[in-house]
Amino acid sequence: MSTASNPNSNSNIAKTPAPPYYAVIFTSERTDGDNGYDKMADRMVELAAEQPGYLGNESVRDSNGVGITVSYWESLESIKNWKENPLHLAAQRKGQTDWYQSYAVRITRVERQYFL
């Protein structure tokens, strides 16, 4: 196991640097139907990756519509800037009205990590 950056070169697991850095844990329950969700979700993943301070992303959704997405960031400021991005704000509003039954957003500071 390694405590520094992720040694796996071909993986769904984000290749994060040594801590400290920040993680946003987004846990959600989707409403029924697509309603434009998939296209917007793909666009948001692309757009997030273009933002200053972006370090990586991990995302899983199961067949019951429960999902966890974790995005990794260099700083709280980079998270705040992404939260306030105009296209992202529009997506957040659609999320609240159309796409999610419920969600939790948790802003966290990564203290330690290890990898297999």
Added chain:
Amino acid sequence: MSTASNPNSNSNIAKTPAPPYYAVIFTSERTDGDNGYDKMADRMVELAAEQPGYLGNESVRDSNGVGITVSYWESLESIKNWKENPLHLAAQRKGQTDWYQSYAVRITRVERQYFL
């Protein structure tokens, strides 16, 4: 939206208290086949919930075998105690040899949260 504890009473989303508290983000890629995994995974969820300082759990795995489990804890000490639980240590060893192609464990401090 609420910034305090999760208002959703019937949900897959953990009912965490107001921050600060701690989150362990476990992202993993399974090997093929069950090999006793499902039974042990259920047992570990039950056992974790019995530990001092446990606050909740969220877990998703998709059809490709990629999973994210986040467990929530009162303190770093409660996380350390759970990591060193003998039954959990045995499960961790099986995870490294049999169940996971790769994983990341990230120990984080939750600074802020909000809910829909």
